[in-house]
Structures are given as structure tokens and as C-alpha cells.
Amino acid sequence: MKAAPLTYLVLLGVGSAAAQLLSPVLEARPDRVTVSLSPSASVVGSSLVKPAGGVEFFSGIPYAQPPVGQLRLKPPQKITSPQGIFDGTKVAPTCSQFTGAPLVFNDTFTQLIIGAINTTLIWTPLPSSEDCLILNVIRPPGTKEGAKLPVMFWIHGGGFQVHMDIASYYPLADLDEWLTSEAQAGSSTQYDGSYLVTTSVDLKKPVIYVAVNYRLAGFGFMGGREILADGSANLGLQDQRMALEWVSDNIAAFGGDPTRVILWGESAGSLSVLDQMGLYDGNNTYIGKPLFHGAIMNSGSVYPADPVDCPKAQAIYDTVVEEANCTQSNDTLACLRNVDYDTFVRATNFVPSSLSYNSIALSYLPRPDGKVMVDSPEVLVQLGKYAAVPLIIGGQEDEGTLFSFPQTNVSDTSSLVEYLSSVCFDGATKSELQVFVETYEESLSAGSPFRTGSAGEVYPGFKRLSAILGDVGFTMARRAMLYDALKARPSVPVWSYEASYDYGTPVLGTFHASDLLPVFFGGPQSFASQSIFYYYTNFAYSFDPNESSSGCQGCLTDNKYLYWPKWIEAKQLLHLLRDNSTLLTDNFRWNSYEWIAANRKLLHF
Numbered sequence: 001m002k003a004a005p006l007t008y009l010v011l012l013g014v015g016s017a018a019a020q021l022l023s024p025v026l027e028a029r030p031d032r033v034t035v036s037l038s039p040s041a042s043v044v045g046s047s048l049v050k051p052a053g054g055v056e057f058f059s060g061i062p063y064a065q066p067p068v069g070q071l072r073l074k075p076p077q078k079i080t081s082p083q084g085i086f087d088g089t090k091v092a093p094t095c096s097q098f099t100g101a102p103l104v105f106n107d108t109f110t111q112l113i114i115g116a117i118n119t120t121l122i123w124t125p126l127p128s129s130e131d132c133l134i135l136n137v138i139r140p141p142g143t144k145e146g147a148k149l150p151v152m153f154w155i156h157g158g159g160f161q162v163h164m165d166i167a168s169y170y171p172l173a174d175l176d177e178w179l180t181s182e183a184q185a186g187s188s189t190q191y192d193g194s195y196l197v198t199t200s201v202d203l204k205k206p207v208i209y210v211a212v213n214y215r216l217a218g219f220g221f222m223g224g225r226e227i228l229a230d231g232s233a234n235l236g237l238q239d240q241r242m243a244l245e246w247v248s249d250n251i252a253a254f255g256g257d258p259t260r261v262i263l264w265g266e267s268a269g270s271l272s273v274l275d276q277m278g279l280y281d282g283n284n285t286y287i288g289k290p291l292f293h294g295a296i297m298n299s300g301s302v303y304p305a306d307p308v309d310c311p312k313a314q315a316i317y318d319t320v321v322e323e324a325n326c327t328q329s330n331d332t333l334a335c336l337r338n339v340d341y342d343t344f345v346r347a348t349n350f351v352p353s354s355l356s357y358n359s360i361a362l363s364y365l366p367r368p369d370g371k372v373m374v375d376s377p378e379v380l381v382q383l384g385k386y387a388a389v390p391l392i393i394g395g396q397e398d399e400g401t402l403f404s405f406p407q408t409n410v411s412d413t414s415s416l417v418e419y420l421s422s423v424c425f426d427g428a429t430k431s432e433l434q435v436f437v438e439t440y441e442e443s444l445s446a447g448s449p450f451r452t453g454s455a456g457e458v459y460p461g462f463k464r465l466s467a468i469l470g471d472v473g474f475t476m477a478r479r480a481m482l483y484d485a486l487k488a489r490p491s492v493p494v495w496s497y498e499a500s501y502d503y504g505t506p507v508l509g510t511f512h513a514s515d516l517l518p519v520f521f522g523g524p525q526s527f528a529s530q531s532i533f534y535y536y537t538n539f540a541y542s543f544d545p546n547e548s549s550s551g552c553q554g555c556l557t558d559n560k561y562l563y564w565p566k567w568i569e570a571k572q573l574l575h576l577l578r579d580n581s582t583l584l585t586d587n588f589r590w591n592s593y594e595w596i597a598a599n600r601k602l603l604h605f
Contacts (some may be wrong), residue, residue: 218348223313400470449509
């Protein structure tokens, strides 16, 4: 297994340290633990001691029927038959990943950049499978049914196409061997919630962590009129919803509290959190009870999108059909369901990826279908048609740098306008987009990575494009969503943040997804990651990131963490720095924000 470069590990405070386990619900633990599930099943998990502390780990638990055969490109189906005893000590396959069309990365410069990104963030995955609708549960050791611990329900990111969940990165077949192997000392795979669990115990606010697999790319987010007519749109979101129903049915057996479930996601996972809030016009109930009760969104909010049968989505569907040799079929969708797995994977990969020239103009993404996702996410928020729960939302200072390397020909205003028009936003005229682009200064000091003067200009126009893509996809989308939510649901508490703890990283700055390393790689932690665990575990217990509801703006609490005011109070962000935090008024790049907020109908992907 590749480890993240030492530079990043040191920068982000990654390492290993034992965490003391302090909780009245913890007991001495055996090597194996068994939990009874519904219907008529039980899962055997592992009781493990890792560098961060002890956990009980249940891996690869099925929450839906395998979406194979005629269930390919169909909504998930509940498991209704008895399952018997399930071995949750082994590693399940990842969902089918998207790697990008051939020749997408066809110049030397881009190959070098992609190599650097892979070395930093992306690990060697296991073979994938269609039979992947599973979830993992991690809990404090000795937790018993009836403990009623809050549940952190993690939805991974990856542009709705690249699977980066914990189950994707084990080089070993046996989970115990992987988690206890000497090679793992001082590091971990991405999205291993053990650090969250052990730290929460250390904070005397233990939580249970659930991480879900969901169908990706062409398997989970295919568009086209054929998909719409078949009622098979947004399958990945439907997978997530069924996993939440499984949590409602079964998490109490693990010691979790189904009335305190916190949705939590990053990037596409964060977009998914908002989508889950908006599914079925905001109906998040199951058997008459809410499926979730709070939400944490890291680097993603609204992603305005045209309908499932729009020309852009249809073009992707038609490409897949052609590459699968289904063009001559009388029923192309039936043909896609019947082709062999390898053929379908290859066909769905024959379109641009999120790290290609097309960047944030994703080939596969949630799109309005009139039923599951009734309208574009920003419209649902504006109309108040979403399950408004207490919310933490924020992002990284330099969200756009990671997505701006391949566009070396986008060097001035005219080429920027042409790029945005032809690749991203065909609903806007070039004159409209020129007004937008001109809200961003050409000065290098105004671009991203921000606050770095002329440093980081990889090619002429890189910093300006990075600022634009970061804002339209993430930072200003977040602000616009908050203003809409404030109008639609003013009484719902919201806290917002901006992370700058990687300030100074050459070229990338505090880049998109850089928050994953300090959060999921254990301790000794940086102040920034300690802060995140502190605020998030507080939120899990009280739906407030602060230790208590009392406090004052700008005050330090007794345990060194800044009191975090609600966004509504003064439009302030918690500004997470490497060694401390402060408050930042959420009004930077205001002219660009005003244009984006006023013209979101033009900015549909």
C-alpha cells in the first residue's frame, strides 16, 4: 500500500497515538463480536486494537440486494430473505469505479499532476464489483444494545464516480490482518472512522460511525430519456436512502440511536447530504420517523443541474450505448443490462472524468427526475422543500486548484469565457459569462491559491480559473445556499466554516479534499483536526458544535476552542488555521458572489 508523502503527513499532523477509552458503555471485549440484524441475520465483527485505540469493526454488511443482472440500472431492492450468519471480518469489494476515457490525460504536464495527486490522496484499490451495496459499522469496544450512541453516517466523495470509501483500499483479504499489520503503523486508509470513534470516546462523547457504499458513475448516475422513462434515475442517491433505512432498522442493535443520526459527507458526499435533505420534496421519513436529524457538509452544497433527459445527459447515455455495442438494439437500456460486466464498465468509462479538461462539469451527477429529485437542488432550497435539520457546512480556501491543471489553453478572458460556455454552462450566453469572468481580477495576487501573491501560477490563467471553478462549484455555491436557506427556513441553526490549514502548500494551497487527511489519519492531531473532532462530536450530541448553547462571539472556551457563532448572527465563518482558529466575515469576493447568486439559472451543469 502506498502511504501519503511525508510532507503532507507532517503538514496535516498525521501519525499514530493511543487514545484512552473513557465511557460508561464500554466493557472488556472478545476477539469477535456478534450483532443480530433484521431480517433473521447476525453479523460477526472484529474487536481490534489500532494505533489510535480500540474499536469494534463490522465490515461489508449488505443493506440491499445485489444490483446485478436485471437489477443493474434499477432502483435498489430491500433484502427480504433470511441471511443467516454474516462474516463482517472480511473486506467487501468496492463499487465499480470510474477511471476516465482513454487519452483524457494525454500531455506530459497533466500526467505529472495526476501522478502527484494520486500519490497524495488515492490508494491502490481492490477489484470492484457490481455486488457492492454494503456498509461498514465502527463502534467503541464493548458497546451494547441500548447504549443509544449518536450515529455519524458518512457518504464518501469522488465526483460521483471515484470510490474512495474505506473498503476500497485494503491490499489484504483479511480485515484483522490489515488493521493490525505493521505496515499500517502511523497511517491508515482514507475514511477509516476509527479515529473519529476513538477520539469521541476520549472526549467522553462516544459515537458510532457508519460508512456506505453506493453505486457510482454509469452504474449509479446515468442520465438520458431512456433512464427517465424507466424510473431509474439517481440510483446512487436511492442507494444511500436505502442504507439510511437499514440504519433505522438495525443500528440500535449496535448500540446506536436511530433518533440521532447525523449525515456527513465530503465533496460529492457533501452534495449527496444536501440531496438527501431534498429527496422526495424534502420527505426524509421512514415508517413515520425522520431518517436523519442533523447534517455536516464538507466542500459541497448545491450543484445546479439540468434534468435527467437534458441534451448533456443524453449525450453521455448515447456514448455508453455506442461503446457497449448496443446502438442497434430495439431497447438500448435492456441491452446495457445484458452486456457483460467488463463491457459495461469500459463503456461507462468512455467519457471525461472530473480530473480531465471538463473538470467540474461532471459526466455523471444527480439530476432532477421529477420524482426522486423533483427539481434542481438550489430550487428545492429556495422553495423550502428540503428536510431542514441543524447543519454544519464549509469548505477549503482553495477548492478550485485541484480541478484546474489540464486547461493550459485557458489563459485570458476570452478563452475563459469560451471554456465556461462550451464545457460547463451552455445555458448562458458568452456575453453573460464575460460579465461574470470580469468580476475576477486578472492580477495574480487575486487568484487561487489565495493570499500567495504571484506564486502558484502553473500556466498563464491558472490562478484565475482556479478561483472561478472553486467559487462556482463550492465556495460561493455554499454562500448562496445559506442565504436561500436563511430566507426559507430562518429558524434552523446553521454553522459555517472555511479551512486554511494548508496555507502555503505550493500550487494547491488548502485544496479540495485536503481536509480528509487530518480527519481520517489519526493522531497526534493538528489543532485543526482536533477542532473538527471537538465540534463534530459536540454536534452529534446536542446539534450544536459548541460545548453548550451559551457563549459569546470571539470567546475562547475553557478548553481552548473558539466559540462558533451561528452563521445567521453576523455572517461569520469559523476560520480553521493550522495552529488556531478565528472568525472570518463571509463577504469576500462579493461582486462575484452577487453575480452567481443572481444568475444560477444560467449555471446549470
